[in-house]
Amino acid sequence: MKDNMAEQQDPLGDSKSIITNQTGIHEKLNEVVAKHLSHPFKKPYQPHTQQAFQEMDTLVQAFLQANSAGEIILDACCGVGQSSRILAQQNPQALVIGVDKSAHRINRNVEGFSQENGYHAQNYHLVRADLNDFYRLVKAANWPVTKHYILYPNPWPKSKHLQRRWHGSAVFPQMTGIGDTLILRSNWRLYLEEFQQAAKQIALHGELSQVNVAGEQALTPFEAKYQASGQVCWQLTLYK
Ligand SMILES: C[S@@+](CC[C@H](N)C(=O)[O-])C[C@H]1O[C@@H](n2cnc3c(N)ncnc32)[C@H](O)[C@@H]1O
Secondary structure, three states: OOOOOOOOOOOOOOOOOOOOOOOOOOOOHHHHHHHHHHOOOOOOOOHHHHHHHHHHHHHHHHHHHHOOOOEEEEEEOOOOOHHHHHHHHHOOOEEEEEEEOOHHHHOOOOOOOOHHHOOOOOOEEEEEOOHHHHHHHHHHHOOOEEEEEEEOOOOOOOHHHHHHOHHHOOOHHHHOOOOOEEEEEEOOHHHHHHHHHHHHOOOOEEEEEEOOOOOOOOOOHHHHHHHHOOOOOEEEEEEO
């Protein structure tokens, strides 16, 4: 099988399945995770993410002061923020923070989320930041995150790119320390199987299930695209 094939998509949403040169869980996965668990990630923070975090932290602290039973929902890799908007509407008691490194995506308008469409939620904020830094800042600030979503992260399906997947990244120890529940979705089941195996090293357990689509609004544009092309989407839910 070719080594250089990533996910292929056309602009109309005829999304092709993941093509990978891996036949199963990456042979180096446990070793890479163990390395990151035993070596603190010390890379200096980028100023733009530090500033973005400060802005969000101010909002979070004010929210928590005004709502003693308030909860924070983190929507990591939120893209255009469709999921952040949906989660905000579904969880009026919560403050939803959507984070993505792409300013282009964060600032894009999302159709269907106006007052005319019955959308009223204001309890969300989208911020441009690099999660490799943002995660460490959230963990250090001890935000009381109840649910931590990572919906359709970039798959990096080539075997040699294991360390670009979140479970192979240096920030894995901090990212998995955020949230009472972690919810990941992907159209590449193996990505989630790897994450699940990596999470066992930090005693995080949960289940892998098919995303039930019948009659439900897609949480994200990528989910909608995969569903429109007949692909199965998977969810990994991990509990503390
Ligand atoms: C495949 S898209 C999915 C977007 C959205 N969740 C959806 O399902 O429509 C992955 C997103 O992750 C973001 N991303 C990747 N690495 C990131 C990082 N280090 N920090 C913040 N965002 C990142 C990308 O900018 C992109 O918007």
